[in-house]
Amino acid sequence: xxxxxxxxxxxxxxxxxxxxxxxxxxxxxxxxxxxxxxxxxxxxxxxxxxxxxxxxxxxxxxxxxxxxxxxxxxxxxxxxxxxxxxxxxxxxxxxxxxxxxxxxxxxxxxxxxxxxxxxxxxxxxxxxxxxxxxxxxxxxxxxxxxxxxxxxxxxxxxxxxxxxxxxxxxxxxxxxxxxxxxxxxxxxxxxxxxxxxxxxxxxxxxxxxxxxxxxxxxxxxxxxxxxxxxxxxxxxxxxxxxxxxxxxxxxxxxxxxxxxxx
Amino acid sequence: xxxxxxxxxxxxxxxxxxxxxxxxxxxxxxxxxxxxxxxxxxxxxxxxxxxxxxxxxxxxxxxxxxxxxxxxxxxxxxxxxxxxxxxxxxxxxxxxxxxxxxxxxxxxxxxxxxxxxxxxxxxxxxxxxxxxxxxxxxxxxxxxxxxxxxxxxxxxxxxxxxxxxxxxxxxxxxxxxxxxxxxxxxxxxxxxxxxxxxxxxxxxxxxxxxxxxxxxxx
Ligand SMILES: Nc1ncnc2c1ncn2[C@@H]1O[C@H](COP(=O)(O)OP(=O)(O)OP(=O)(O)O)[C@@H](O)[C@H]1O
Ligand SMILES: [Mg+2]
Numbered sequence: 324x325x326x327x328x329x330x331x332x333x334x335x336x337x338x339x340x341x342x343x344x345x346x347x348x349x350x351x352x353x354x355x356x357x358x359x360x361x362x363x364x365x366x367x368x369x370x371x372x373x374x375x376x377x378x379x380x381x382x383x384x385x386x387x388x389x390x391x392x393x394x395x396x397x398x399x400x401x402x403x404x405x406x407x408x409x410x411x412x413x414x415x416x417x418x419x420x421x422x423x424x425x426x427x428x429x430x431x432x433x434x435x436x437x438x439x440x441x442x443x444x445x446x447x448x449x450x451x452x453x454x455x456x457x458x459x460x461x462x463x464x465x466x467x468x469x470x471x472x473x474x475x476x477x478x479x480x481x482x483x484x485x486x487x488x489x490x491x492x493x494x495x496x497x498x499x500x501x502x503x504x505x506x507x508x509x510x511x512x513x514x515x516x517x518x519x520x521x522x523x524x525x526x527x528x529x530x531x532x533x534x535x536x537x538x539x540x541x542x543x544x545x546x547x548x549x550x551x552x553x554x555x556x557x558x559x560x561x562x563x564x565x566x567x568x569x570x571x572x573x574x575x576x577x578x579x580x581x582x583x584x585x
Numbered sequence: 586x587x588x589x590x591x592x593x594x595x596x597x598x599x600x601x602x603x604x605x606x607x608x609x610x611x612x613x614x615x616x617x618x619x620x621x622x623x624x625x626x627x628x629x630x631x632x633x634x635x636x637x638x639x640x641x642x643x644x645x646x647x648x649x650x651x652x653x654x655x656x657x658x659x660x661x662x663x664x665x666x667x668x669x670x671x672x673x674x675x676x677x678x679x680x681x682x683x684x685x686x687x688x689x690x691x692x693x694x695x696x697x698x699x700x701x702x703x704x705x706x707x708x709x710x711x712x713x714x715x716x717x718x719x720x721x722x723x724x725x726x727x728x729x730x731x732x733x734x735x736x737x738x739x740x741x742x743x744x745x746x747x748x749x750x751x752x753x754x755x756x757x758x759x760x761x762x763x764x765x766x767x768x769x770x771x772x773x774x775x776x777x778x779x780x781x782x783x784x785x786x787x788x789x790x791x792x793x794x795x796x797x798x799x800x801x802x803x
Contacts, residue, residue, distance in 0.1 A: 377709055404713070412711030422706035426724050436710045439720065481706070488710060 326386075328353040328523060329492060334373055334383035334394070336366075343369045344380065345547040351492075354521045358534035358555070361544030362570055367527040370544065371494050374525065375414045376407050388413060388491060412440050415485030415493040419500050421477040423469035429456065429480050430465040433487045440488070448487075455483045459513055475506030479513055486517075493517065495526035531574060535559050543567045592772070596763060603759040604780050610677060610755060611742045611784075617681025618741065622688025627718075629693060640689070647686035653747050655679050660751040676748040684741045691733045695726035728799045735792035739785050746781075756780060 327350035336344040343366045351357055359367045372378040374385070380394040390410050393400035402410070423432050433455060434448035443451075456462045459479045461472075469477050478498055485493065495514065499507040511530065515537050518524055528534055534541055534555055541558040543551040551558055551567050562568045621643075628640035647655065659682075660675035670678070699722055707717040727734075749758035760773040767773070 375709060377705065408711050408713055411709055416706075416709040418702060418706065418709075420700075420702050422700070422702035424703065424706070424721055424725075426728060435720065436712070439716060440711050485710065 327351060328355070328387070329374070330384075330386040331374065332384040334370065334380045334385070336369055336373055336378055336380045343547050344373065346383070347547075347549050349542070349549070351523060351525065353523055355540065356518045356522075356524045356538040357526070357540045357542060358538040359525065359527045359542045359544060360529070360531070360534060360570070360574075361542075361550075365544040366547045367544050368496050371416075371496050371525060371527055374492075374494060375411045375416055376402065377411075377416070412436070412488055413491055415482075415488060415490035417478070417481050417485055417493070417495045417498045419497045421469075421474070421481040421501075423477055423481055423484070425469050428466050428468055429461065429472070432469065432480060433484050436484070437487050452483075452487055455486055456480075459483050473506060474502045475509045478502065478506075478510045482510075482513060482517075491523065493522055493524045495524065495528070497527050497529065499528070499530060529574060531559060531571070543570070545570075596773075596776075599759060599763075600756070600776065600780060603754065603756045604784065606753075607742065607745050607755050607781075607784065610673070610680070610745045610748065610753070611738070613677045614680040614684060614741050614745070615738055617677060618684035618688045618737070621682055621685025622692055625685060625689035626692035626696065629689070630696070644686045644689055647683055648690075652680070652683050652744055653750060655683050656747055656751060672748070672751045672753045676745070676751060676753050680741060680744055680748070683744070684737060687737050687740075688734065691730050691737060692726060694733075695730040696722065698729055699725055731792060731796050731799065735789065738792075739788055742785055742788060743781065 329349075329351040331347065331349045333346045333348055334344050335342070335346050347366075347370055349357075359371065361367050369378050373380045373383075376392075382395045384394070385392045387410070390402075390406065391400060392402045392406075395401065423429075424435070427435060430449065430452050433452040434443075434445070437443040437448045437451070438445060453462060453465060456465050459482070461476055461479060461483070464472060464476065464480075469480065472480065482498075498514075499510050502510065507530070511533050514524070514526070515533075518537050526534075526538075536555075538555055540552060541555045542549050543558060543562075543564075545551075545564075545566050551562065551564055558567070559571065562571060625640040625643055628636040631637055631640075656676065656679040659679040660670065660672060663670065663675075703721055703725065704717055707721045708714070712721070745753075745755050746757040748755055749761065752758070754762070756777050760777045764770045764773050
């Protein structure tokens, strides 16, 4: 059996006395799309953010590409700052609040990191950036500033900005939650096409239909542990635990989510 | 009327030189103040308590004491410790350090106006903290604080007149020397005021132009 693409072992994270991740382990295969669901405060974001060490776990192990970290403070495999920067450059992350850089045009947002971090020439970065923007249908907007774009367009640019670094793994944290309902679809469609292209993705989402249609696996987080996981057909249709049943019931009745197919 | 032309021919070149000196003092002072201000603003959000302490003391001390006293400390006080500075150098340092405390506060408020998501997205893509500051955060801060930083620059320009007290022959002191020879205080102080006005107006125009230039970027 081949080693998993991404391997997380017993990840623990506390904020003060509040233990938010109580030893979470996960293997992800290359090309796999994993959705994470769970109630607010269950630790979904913290888990996603600990994958690229935006939140530094207090203990646990992680393996990804050439990186192999031991997060115990005393370990000699504890990541250095430089290693973390390199790791983050390999992992794309997209946030709920798009966080585009408002003082740069759309194109500048996309080429900034490849130029500074990969040493790409402006000509190369621009050519690749423009190709990316064409792909997401925003080539015409390349010289606009983010403030002039709709939320959906901004979020697509944020995805393009991450893709410009040619990441091997993409993390999405509720990337459609801040969008007006009519703009959700364009972002989900883009994510579905990425998935179809074989991108390895982890996404925190409340879009149950999207999780069902696009992901290979669904994880249910409950109070800092991964309480249930499996293929979407099983986890979402025949949940084992009462808490997941309860959660699904609530979310499916309160917030009907849009349908998207890969 | 012809008297005015005679006056301009006679005293104009001297006033021009003095105005030039004011401009020069202002530019150098602004450079010093931005360096001090940026350092203090960054120190204030440092993880090290000592740095935060030093920056806090600096701002507290400068804002709580008169600029003239600070100038005297640098020019008359430091020689007692064996540090002797020319009036010009002492003046630039004193005014720059003084203005720096205000600049620090301006930068601090600008930094706090930047959403933390800006830092997040930059760090998440692999930038270091320094790269994030330099290419993502500070350029945005600069646009936000441009109006207040202009006001501070205008204050600095006007404050150069304080340096007359330590024998820097800028506009004010130059006028005083003429007045003691001609006994025409009204004429010359008005002339000085007009020149200051011209200088501050140019500065304001420059800032307006910069602001317009950057307005579209946000
Ligand atoms: N930087 C932080 N400092 C202190 N506490 C934090 C921090 N980040 C998260 N927490 C706490 O950790 C817990 C889990 O937060 P997390 O954001 O991971 O939840 P979540 O499952 O993503 O919730 P949501 O669906 O609301 O986004 C919460 O109790 C939260 O208050
Ligand atoms: Mg969250």
